[in-house]
Amino acid sequence: MTVPTDLPDFQGLRVAVVGDPIADLYLHAHPRRLSREAPVMVLRHLSERIGAGGAANVARNLRALGPSVSLFGAVGRDTNGRELARILGADEVDISCLSHIADWTTPTKTRVLAALSRRFPQQVLRIDREPSRPVPASSRAELAGQLRERAGEFDAVVISDYEYGAVASEVGAVASELAATGKLVVLDPRRDLELFSGITALTPNVEELARFVGVEAARLDDAGALRAAAVRLLADGACRWLLVTRGNLGMALFGEGLPAEGVAVEASGSGEVTDVSGAGDTAAAAFTLSLAGGFGAPEAMVVANAASGVVVMENGTAVCPWPDLKAALSTTPAPVRLGRPSYT
Template identity: 40%
Template structure:
């Protein structure tokens, strides 16, 4: 497989990412003392960083890998939503498909980390902010309008559903139908509701999500193979990709082929946050470039191996991806 040749073809391939746009906020500081108000630490804040998460991380990955990235989703009429759009646009993401809704906050996950001079930094607490009700009908119709307007020119579509109700029932069916009618690959990554995405080209699930979808535990290799085939039959798509942490990935194809892809570097995993977003972004670009399912999955595996070596929600780029492939082949 000439993997590096496909990376060259990523440039300017239009990828639409529709889903839950999340702001990942990191508050970091030093523990100063015990509070007089309650038996808790007082944290002296040193910095605050916001990075794209959820579907925003996926579309960010598309952009850093050289693609023509477009986000379709919702943010609130708030400071964090404005900052999220600013960050994405600074990375060359087209945010014209993002709708602002004053009735719901921008989805955010704030992680507070702390440590002393001689201690390892640890996450103290995570604060999530989101509205759990489905989108109002006019808002969902606005998102459908963005899909109708842009999908015909896309090389691939990613639906990134984190369960925060951006991906409504009607909108997901419209997206799947438009992709089928226009011959556009559609990749779905849904945390809680994958069985409602019947007909997607490829679905990506981790082992826990797969187990929930098929109704039994994935305790060994045989169970993984059974689950992958069962899930593919239920979804009636072209392929299922199960990400398996230190065991790599398993790709199940419609023709019955099964490919187990080992991790690229088992010894240097620092943080798996957002690695799944990197996987689907890379696969979408590879599909748009014309790569096969297996080539796309192998490229995505290399990309995931890069971002898990970085702290926090991270991305990769063509230079890093090419280097990872070269280094792997040099060690053989």
């Protein structure tokens, strides 16, 4: 098994994203001096912009690779919610099933970035603004109903749970139903795996996998421990394949038709890693699309790893456009058996 040389253009595919959109607010400032009021830096505000995070980042990452994309989720009826809708609309993401909930705060992560020049911004503070209650039951039922109704339009469904409440029993039931009819369903999970059964794949990071099986995350750096955790999770029947994203260690894949020890790839990309936030969103998007485009799971992992290797070299949550992904495939590492030098 090698790196795929040809990348399908993905343009004819249609993908649904279900989950929690997040507003990423980047506040750029220039450091001036130490404050006389407290031992803190005084910064001069330069500019700010909102980026698409969480499920909205998954949607933008998919769009950058070519398919048409519909987002099912909820934001608040507030400035950041409207701005997210505008950004997604500008990217031609279908937001007809994005609801704007009254008296609900759009989850917003504000990152204060200080820099002497524009080139090397340093994050000095992050403030999370969160809704005081999860997405209400009526909105959850509405979005699950819309997904069930429109499911026939989509070649694949990606579920992106950021624990703000869109992904709960209603979405779990529809996703499991769709998977039972053969629909490609991928979940980037945070919790509540028992709500899902027989879906195509899960894409947890190591910390999430560790939490699901009740071990310490640091232990899963070891190939044997990682394999044991994966085997335990797969035994629950939530999914057919388990793609574990391992930060700077790359990725590992377990499940149907694969060698029992699992298949792994080292992290991709030769440039300097600048910002890893959102790399998991890119991974889920590229993995799902590659499966929908006809690749087997190991090739889909290689493509996902290459795409993630592109976005970690950019500031803020970023997307990997199709031509950049195609170019990255020529230098991205090939899969090997986990813990072994080669995949044969």
